[in-house]
Every structure is written in C-alpha cells, then in structure tokens.
Amino acid sequence: MTTETTGQGPLAGIRVVEVAFGTSVVGAGLAGSLPGAMLRDFGAQVTRVRSARRPALDTGVEFARVWDRGKEIVEVDDDADPAGAAATAAALARSADVLFLTGAEEAIERRGLGYPDLARANPALVVVRTRPSYSARGALADLELLLAARTGLLTQIRCHQPGRPAFADLAIASAGAGLTATVGALAGLYERAATGRGGWAETSLADGLRALLPMIIGRVEHPSPTTTLLWKDQGPKESLAYRCADGEYIQLWFGAKGAYEEFLAYLGEPPSERGYNADLMSGAMVERGARWAAAFATRPRAAWLADLAGHNFRCEPVLRPGEALLDDHVRSTGLAVGHDDPDRGRITVLGPIARVIPTGQAGPPSTAGPAGPARAAGAPAPGGAGEAGAGRLLSGVRVLDLSAYLAGPVATAVLAELGADVVKVEPVTGDIHRNMEPMFAAGQRGKRAVALDLKAPGAAGVLAALFRDSDVVHHNARVGLAERLGYDEATVRAANPDVVYCHASGFGATGPRAKLPANDHLMQALSGVEGSQGGAGQPPTFLVWGAIDSASGWVAACGLLAGLYARRRDGGGQSVSTSLLGAGLMLKSGAFVVGAGDPADPGAGGTAATDSTAATDGTGATVIAGPALDAGQTGYGAAYRIYQAGDGGWFALAVPDAKTWGRLRDAVAAGLPAGRGSLLANLPATPPPLRAWPGERQPAEEILEAAFHEGGAAGWAARLRAAGVPAELVAGVDRSGFVANIVDDPVDRELGRTVAFDWGARGLTEQPGFALRLGPEPRPAVRVAIPGLGEHTAEVLEAAGFDAAARATLAAAGAIPVEAPSPVGTSG
Template sequence: MQASVDCLDGIRVVDLSRHRAGSTAALLLAELGADVVKLRLVQDCDRSLSPVLSALRDRSKAIVDIDLDDEHQRRTLHEFMQGAAVVIQDRTPAEMSALGLDQASLCSGRDDVVFATIGSWPASHPLCDRPVDDTLVLAEAGLLDEQEPVARDGPAYLNFPLGSAHASYLCAIGIIARLVRMRQTGTGGTVATSLVQGAMLPMMLYWSRAAKPTAALSAGMPKQTPQPMYRCGDGKWMHVMGNPAKAEAVRVMLAQMGEDNVRAANDLHAGTRPRVYPNIGAFTEIFATRPRDFWLNALWAADVPVQPVLATGELFLDEQTRSNGHVQTVHCAEYGAVLQAAVPITLSPPVRIARRSDRVTASASPRPSVKHPLPASTTHGQRPLSGLKAIDFGCYLAGPLAAMLLADLGADVIKVEAIGGEPLRPAEWAFNACQRGKRNIAIDLSHPGATAVLKRLVGDADVVHHNQRIPTARKLGIDQETLLKLNPRLVYSHVSAYGPEGPRKDWPGYDQLFQAASGWEQEASGDATQPTWLRFGMMDHLAALASLLATIAALYTRQQSGEGQAVAASLLGASLFTVETAVAADGSLLPYPKLDAGQMGISAANRLYRCADGWVAVALEGVHAPAQVLAASQCEHVAQLEARLQALSTEAAIALFRTAGIPCVRVALANRDAYFDAPANKAAGLLASYPHPVYETYEQIGAFWDFGDLTLALDRAPPVLAQHTSEVLLELGFSTEEIDTLVAQGVVALPAKQVVNK
C-alpha cells in the first residue's frame, strides 16, 4: 500500500531566500508536503521578489516577517532555526555573513540540518559575491553571446531566467538527496549550487573540448543555424520538428515546385547559414500558402511534431494542460483567484498546493528516521546516491539527462541502447551532453532472447528511467505494468512530451515545440516580427530535472514504505511552470516584464549596453531601479544613456555604474575556451575531464552541486556504443559462453574493435 501522507510530511523548511531560485526550490519542497516557513526580512526592502513572483513562488508557504534589527524578532528567527530540518538561502556569502545568516551563525553545533545555498557562482569561486542575478551571471559566463539576436549583432538579453530555473530544481533535488542520506546516517550537511551551474547544464550541448575530436563532435549547431519556424498564410507562426514532407499536402507541393525551385528557395531563405534542417526555404514558401490551422492538422495527422507559436498565457487554457493538472486555481490576497502553473510532476502521494496559516510556531521538525545507520567512518567522502542502480532506456535528451544526473550523484547507471545506436548518437555534440557517468550495453529489445537479459537488469534495479512513447515501451516490454510486476520496489520514471493523460499523451515532442507553445518564442524576440527559439534547449533540461525530482522523491518515500511506484514528468508541464505570470479571473494576465524590440533588456536597470570596445550588462533590483540608473548617468531616458555609453570603454562604463552602487559587468564574448582555461573554474569544480576511447581526453562542464563531505561521480566519459556489454552481462551472472551466444544471435552487441583495443 502506498504511503498516505505527503512525501516530505513533517519536514520543516526555513526559506530565507529573496530571489526566484531559492523561492522556487522551497516551493517545490512545499508542494511535496514539506512544512515551509518563509522568513521575509524587512532588510530586503524592495529588493525581493516582485508581487507577482511572490504570488507564484511563495504560495504553499507560511509567511513570517522578520526585522533583524529587532532583538526579539532575531530570537524568533533562531527559534525557527532550532525547529528546522532544512534551510534554504540564495544570497552571496558576504551577504549571509553580514546579516548573520551563514551556516556557522544559524546552525552552530548542529549536524542534523540540511543547509542549502544557491549563489551566483560557487562559494569557492572569486566571483562568488557577485549579485545573485541571472543577467549578470550569464553575461560574465559568456552565455548571452550564445544567442543570436534577430536583427543586430552582439549578444542578446535573455528574459528567460536560465540560471535560476535550473538551479531551483538542482537545489530541491540536492536537498532530498541529503534527506535520503540522512535516513542512513542520521546527519545532515550542505547542499550548494549556483546560477552559473544551473545555466551551464544546458550549455553542455555546445561547450566541450576533445584532444582528438571527430567531425561529428566538432559540427555542433552554430548559433546562426536557421530554425524550422514558419509563418503561415494567415501571418501566424508554427515550429516544426521532424520531416514535414511526411504530410501528403506538403509532399504534393514539394513535387509541384520541382527540384530546381526547391533548391532556389533553400538558397534564398537560408543563404550561407548552416543548414541543419533540410529544405527550410522550400517549406517557408509552402507554409506561406495556407492558414496555420490547416498545416497544424495536416502535420499532426502525419505524426509530425509541431506546435503553434502562442502568446504567453494561451497554454494555460489548453485541453492537454488541464487533463494533466498542470494548472490550478490559487487564491491570492493581492490578485484573487488566479490560474497558476502547478509543480510539473506526477507521483504518489501527489504534489498539491498547500494552504498554510501565517500563525505558525517555531516547533521542532521531526528528523527523517534512521533505518540502517552507517558508521561515520564509512560515509565521509561517499556519494549522495552510492549503492543505487538505475537503468536508462531513454534516447534524445530529456530522458537520458535525468539518468546522467543520477550518475553524477553516484548511482550506478546502465544505459541500454539499441544495437544500431540511438537516434541522437550521430550528433555527438548533443549525445554527449546527457550521457557521462553511465555504462553502456547494446541490446535489441525487440529480440525474443532479450527477455532474459531484461529480467536480470531490472530485477535488482532501484530506478528505471526513459522517455520512449508509451506504445513503444509496451512493444519493447519496458512499460510500467511489466516492470513493476517484475520488481515491485522499482521507481519507474517516465518523461513524455505532453504528460501521461489527455488526447495527446502519446504524441511526439521536442524542446522547440514547448518553447513555442508556452509563449517563450514570442517573448524572447521582444517586439520583433518573428519568434526566437532560445538555443539552450531548456524545456528538455527542465523536464529532465522535474523527472529527477520526482524520482528522488519516490526513492525517499520508498525508504519509509518499502514500495516502488511510477512517477512522471513532461515537457508540457515543465515549460508551463517557467511562465512567470498567471491568468486572472477576467482572463487577463498578471503583469510581467517585457523584452524590448532590440532584445537589449526589460528596463534601463536591466539591460545590455554597447560600449566603444564591447558590451556591459546592468542589473539592479527594485521598483525605483530604472530611475536610479538614469540618475547615476545623468541621463533622462534610455536612448540618451545608450548614446553616452557608446563613447565609453567597458571599463569606464563599469566604473560609472559601480561608483553609484549599480551592479554592472562586462559581457564575455566567444567565451568557451576562456571558460575551460580559467584556473578558478577548475578549482571550483566547474569543469570535468576524463579519458575517452575515441577523443583521448574529453572536457565537459563539471559539477552541478557541492555536497561538502560527499563527492560527485565525474570520472567517467560518455560511453561509446556497447562499451560495457560484456562487463554488465558478467555482473548479471551470464557466463562467457552465454554472452557469445547472445552476440551470435543478435541479442546484444560488443563494441567496435578499435574501442576495445583502446
């Protein structure tokens, strides 16, 4: 019988955050059942969340205002600390120390609390005291230069909180990993991540280096690559993945155009830009002939992945969204009843929006019960998920990425791959971004002889994870009914495109489609006439993180119940959760910042500025921030400030703003090699390097967490196909002769000879 109480029932979390990352991490825990108390500091004044963001990210929490200058209220803070099992902070080390909110001050003498922090950069990095702000972090890391603006040169301002969105999940996942560990050891510890680590998770797609790269690794996808977004005959846009020619109406028009006209159209619309997607020019002309609804229906009927580019808020009212419970009505004191995005995971007991009273006491939180305590001498230096075994049946990105992060956390992850390789493997730059840390076994799951191997693989596994469409999973014998019957303690984790319920539950989907449907492609372009796909692929990555959160929450629940369960996440749910507004009762949207037409910023105080020798980024919080920035520069409006800064060097511009107390940094350009070569990044664990049988040495983005006394597993490169087939089969009890038979029958495959020799 499944546990009847919430996953984190009885866990008191003190939320001391003032930014979106920490607030969102605490929200995720609150709706998993934790008792979250938000201590809102008077000292933060107007430099905390906006009213709308607070309504979205501080729901399900009790709110207590604290004035640190009041001795009685500071004592109240420490009383709450005595009752806390988890503390969440998202301030810089200097800020925490100055306010007396650092771990030493709040948790002195205690080893039974999880102290979680989200900084701008890791605490050991020279930039750790930079403001915890996405724009500043992305600028200095070089990520604003990774997005090509629509109609100008230079970097692009991102109004999507790339670092915060990922770091919030990383923090919540790390906390529950600590709680899992606490049930074994009885002790807590630290969990640290940062905005730069969150932002670098999707950058694994583009930033890596090899001593001997292959052509497939070097190809990548340049930021100038045209995307398959098409303006239809009624002026409305759609984003298409896969081959549109699968639809009969498209095939007919391609044939009518003829090869010469198709070639001419491709040359006209793509020019000299990289051509990753075939026939973009021809499809541009074809789709311009009829309204969008015609093409959507034609493409959907042919199982071609496509979604319309929608305005922000439209997805809240979608049938599929409602079928999966991805939106819920929330009653806010400020805005009344509004439709908000729900935490995008499915598990048992279900996540839910909690109603908390602000009349909360500082009573002690029960600690997770210790089932099988481990001696302290055996726990120091171990990995958070040591001893767990996970089987990865996924392909492409969202499925394999969650499994890769399980491997980072110390689980033994075995990737099961088709004998011919999974579809993403030829694009090595993308494949490698979600595969490190795994062992690889090549199996033809459709072969009758694979059943015996599958039973042994899954029989003692803790987790099975994949993102195959459910009908495919049933054909391959890896559906949840089959595997949970085989292993009732299994946590069966599935990532889909559209969620486990509703008419589109088995449809194919990609990151691009959900950037389009959620409104981000329209928002990211500002007032430009065409939508913008943000090449970071964050909907894939956030769906993977949501799935990992559900998986690790189910593992925590299993420690108490002894039973496994099926959990789920989706690109649809993950994308909707990123929307930082809500639908009011009258159908209007709550106010949110809008990007300008030049993709330069959202205000004078949150903006990119061109200088004589480069670019700077400014980010100042607060309702009066735009006026402060203009006053500091003695300008009356943004255009005047832009003109003044274009005559200054970046060094002079930074000095101008910082003298006035306004955060400003230089925007790093073409920064991959500088990032990998920086000793500070290596020292802070932001880089990983390992031997590889083909590339010899391979460098990737490094750690996404720092657990202090627990280490991460960053010592195994992405595997080549079938690299560990024999090793895994021998561990499963197959003899050498039996393995030879399986190979001869085509059930499994061994690696290429050159790989074995290396």
C-alpha cells in the same frame, strides 16, 4: 482542482524553510523560489522567510503569486533589523528538516546562518545554500543579467540584428540553480533517512547555467562535424518557425523517422538528396525555409494547425508566456490548476511538474529523526534490490537507464554524479544520439553501457534480470512504446515490485497530445520561451541550447530522488511521472491567468489577451506574463537591460533599488564630457518600473542610451561598478569563446567545476563538472568517462547471472554484440 498539496506525497511531514534576503524575483527568482515550490508539491510544509521591502526592480512583477502559493509567508525587515531577521530564520531552522538560503554572504553567513552554526542547533538539518557566483574575475551579485553578460551567453542568442548581443529573456541560470538546489535537498534527505544526520549542499547561478547548458558547453581535441556545429558554431540556422496570415507563428519539427520527407512531399518540395540532419547542418534548409515562409503566410495559424494535424511531422503554435495555461491539453493533464489568490481571486497557475505515487504494499512505518520523519541513525531501510543502507548519498543504488535523446539521459546522469551505479541500455547499433556527439556527451558521462536489441530472442529475459537487480528504472519513450518493447511499469513491477519507476514523457501520459513526439523545439514554442525571446512585435527567437531538455532531466532527477526517499522511509515501490512540457512551462512559471475559469471544468480555457494590465479579449481571461522584452532585444526597461556605448561595445546594467539608481545618476553625470551634463536633465529621480506592455519605450532608456554613447563600454562598466552600481561588460565572444569562459576559468578548475577525460576518437574532452557541491563528507567517487557502445555488456550481464555460454547464445540470436575473444594466456 487546487494546488495546495501540503501533507500528501513523498515528503509528507517534512518541514522546509526557504530564506531569501536581498534578492530580486527578476534577478534571481527561480533560484530562491523553485526549490520550496517543488518540495511543496511533493507534500512538504514550506515556510518562506522574505524581505518585507521589495526591491524597486520587482515593482509590478507578480511572479511570487505563483511561486509562493501554498507556502506560509514570514516577512522580516532585513534592512532595518538584520539581526532580528537572521534570528527569525535561525529559530525556524531549529525545528526544520530542510533550510534553503539565498542571498549575499553579509546577509547569510555573517549573520550566523552558516552551516556550522545551524548544524550545532539541529544536527539533522539539511542546509542548501545558493551562493553568489564567483569566478577568477571576482564575485557577481545574484542578478542573472550580469552573469549572462560576463560569460558571453548574450552573444549565443541569434539577435534580429546580426552581429550584436541580445538580452536573455530566459532566466536559465536562476532556473538551473533552483533545480540543483532541489536535488541537493532531496539527496540530503535520502541520506539522512538512513543515517539520521543532516548535511549541506551548495550551488549558484553560475552552477545553474552549467547545469542546463551542457549541450553547448564542451571542447574536444579532435573535432567532428557535430561538435563543431554546437561547440564551435551556434547550431542550425533555420528555426522552423513561420508567420501565418494572421500574424501568429507556427513551429515545425521533423524529428520522427520519415517526417522531413513527408513534409517536403506535402508542400510539393523537391526531395532531399542527403536527408534532414545533413540539410539542417549544411544550411540547405535555410533556402527551403524561405519558400516555406511564403507558403505559411497565405493562411491563418488555426487553419494550418488543423490541416497539419495527424501527419508524421509535428507542429505547434508559438505562444507567449502563460498562454499555454489556457490550452485544453495542459488543463486536462493537471499542469494548469486553480489557485485562490488573496488579491487576484481565482487564478490559473502551473501545477506540479513531477508526481510521485506509492505503489503496492508499504513497508513498516519509519522512525522519526531529531528534526522530522527521518529514519533513526543506523536503522535498516526497507526497499528493493540494491538498497544501500547508510552509504554516502546514492552509493549502492542501481539505476537501469532505458532513456534516449537528451532529457532522459540527463536525469540518470545526475544520479550517477551522486554515486549511483547507472547502467545505460541502448540498441546494438548505438544510441540514436551517438552521432550527435554534443547531445550524447551532455547526458551520458559516468554510466556503464549495455548494448541490447530489445526485439531479439532472449532480450526479455535479460531485461527481467536487470529489472530484478535495479532500484530505479527510468525511460523517456513515447507513450505506448515501453509496452511494445517490454519495459512498461506493469512488466517491470512483475519482476521487482519495490522499484522506483520513472516515465519522463513528452506531453504527459494522458491528454490529447500524449502519444505525439515531442522535443525541446516544440516546447520552446508552447511554453512561450521562443516567443518572448523574440521581443515585442518580432519573430520568435529559437535558443539552440537544449535548455528545456536539460531542465526536464533535472526535474525527473528530483522526482526519482523523492521516490527513493519515500521508499527508504516508508517502504514499497514508487511511480514517478514528469514531462518535457512541464519542464518547459516551469521555465516561464511566473506567468498566470486571471478569469479563465477552473481548469477542472471542460471548455473553460480558450484564448486571452497577454498583458500586465486588465485588458481582455472579451472572454474575461487575462494572461499576466511579467516584464516584456523590447523589439530591439535589449531588455525590460531602463534599469535592467544592455546598452551600447560609443565605441560599439555593450555592457549590462542591473539597478535593483532607488539608492543604486541615485548612484547611477551621479556616476553617469561624472563620466560625461564637459558640457554634456544636460543629457541627464530629464532622467527620473527613481528607476521606472520594468516594461509591462510589449513595445512600450521608456524615456529613461533613451536618455541613458544617449549618455552612454559619450564613452566606451569597458569604461562605463568600470565607472559604474566603482560607484556601487551593478554593471558588467558583455563578453563579445563566439561559441568557442563562450565555452572557454566556462571551462577555462581558474577558479572553476580549482573547484572541480571542469572535468577532463579521454573520449576515444575525440581525444581530450572537457565539459562542465557536476553543478552541486555536497558535504560535510566528500561526494562518492564517480566515473568520469563517456562509455563506449556496449562497453560494459559482458560485465553487467555476468553480474546478472548470464555466464559466457549464455552470453554467446544471446549474441548468436543478435540480442547482444559478439564478445571479442580474450587474448591468449588470459582467463575468459
């Protein structure tokens, strides 16, 4: 099995140019590389224009082997010949359909690569710009660590040393920027397929952070226990990860009904008087966790995994980045694929994380546009019930949302922000997460809500009518549940053959784990997120952020947009499949495996050493995981980490190249007290490469730690910035302060990046707005509020052909709520 899918898929024939000037794969890698990789996996032809000179920060880091596979690489010297580099990019853009641009403004706009110049040469071009982040405190370079420090994200991690910040190993902002950029490109292509005209989209690392952390960024006028738990406090304290006798860790999860009670009985624990959620929120589970830790320490992990398999509660091994590529399930589902690397030979990498397959009979062939296979302006678009012709973005597109929890709803919330009419279907008793309000709020804004008991008499007829009226049907139910409740793909297509149908599963539709429940927690374990965040030789650190859930939603949104584009261009229905597991692995997708055999060969997986060296464990397989976080959770090495100053404060340092390292040496020497210059005597002349071995301690780190203890954090950060060295004071804030840094920034408010609305009992509610700006025409007006339970049931069913009498019959059968009587003197 190979990973080069160019020429097949919903974007077959689309030409993409991906430009990244002056950026680092460590500092902002996924932001500039993920969009092209996803469009490549959708079948586009991708050309990447990158700097021939790698920044010193990236020395020894091999992420590009994975992210740039299957792309045509064009290297330019944008340092020695910036005009020539820009001219190369502009020439490629003249015959492209999509252009991604990442880099500082002096490397992009000031060299003639702004949207107006590009559009004059190619009016059909879709330009997606990932800009440097801006806030009221000024601009930030595209270095993830600086953004995490400024916003206070580093204090939202439970460090092994309580009361201090921890370096964020998960590049959440870069991944979010990459996903939002991909959505911007696909939305632009969808609109262009009807109009023939291009457009632009814009995002940033700061937008990416907002996109993937909606669960923990919010504020309400009248708090509840759950909003306090996640929007004021840092979430549950018990991580449910336990060390086994062999030193490996196992991750538990009790999300299924009755799972917690079953586990307590299994371990001989006293039953819970208040239940799982109450124990988790109150901290009662921490006391139980101490007893569980002692139990798990008595046996090796493999024995526990075998013994606990088949129970209602779930467990998974806590892996390191890249190790999941050796897992039998991952390999059997196509998430691990083989690739022939010119230097490393045959390697195993992450495969496509979203797939779009045409179904049924395609419509008439499309007419190529000025810069590729876009439909001619004004041409009628084939497709299903609600095809919107030449409307702005997704205006007129009708989406039926049968999803729940967080990952599923985020996908359709993205479509709602692009102008789609999203109808959420939930039980008459309410979505399971209405009682976990931050999670509910993170994925439900902008939708209409219908309350429907899918098991009640008459419900199947309501669903069939809604299927017929929808362009998209989306759900994230466990494999097999949709068939039992009547919204499986075969049933939906019987009512509407041309629908775009998306199943965003947990582990994928096939494979050994396909029917098992899944959640963000388990995916942090399998993907290596919590293992690598823990640091060398330390327990895993669970991030109570919901980031994998949110990322999965954005991945599904990408698949849905690709499906809508293919339907508009070529006609016929489209089947979209994504998984929570794929999204989790994407966040650590720079990792790969050497010598593991082809994933298509049964039994070719196994275990391997995890390192950035050639060491193996005898199987011949080596995981190349990337930079390693130290045991103290401070960073990857002297040039990219956080430092504590003499006043106890912390600041972040990100040195991209040798010239900046020289400025660092001079600035630190000038800032030391008289007679203390000898502290820098052994500081190397060039920045040391980032840490490759877990636990490796760099002498330069110890030298700089000692030097920085001679002054205060704010003073050092200011001095370094003045010398041209990227540095940022770590905001020492609690969760409320972190939220305030996001939603109260004056620049963000002016740009509409914060939205405010009334949310019933919670009163005035503020959240991050849509993490993408689109033009040149304004984005369609969208709903802002979170819908109440069944708030739009009557109007949606009325439009679907169910008059008042029919609705009364449905209500009498318990399929929908009983409608409140109309006030006297009004029409019914």
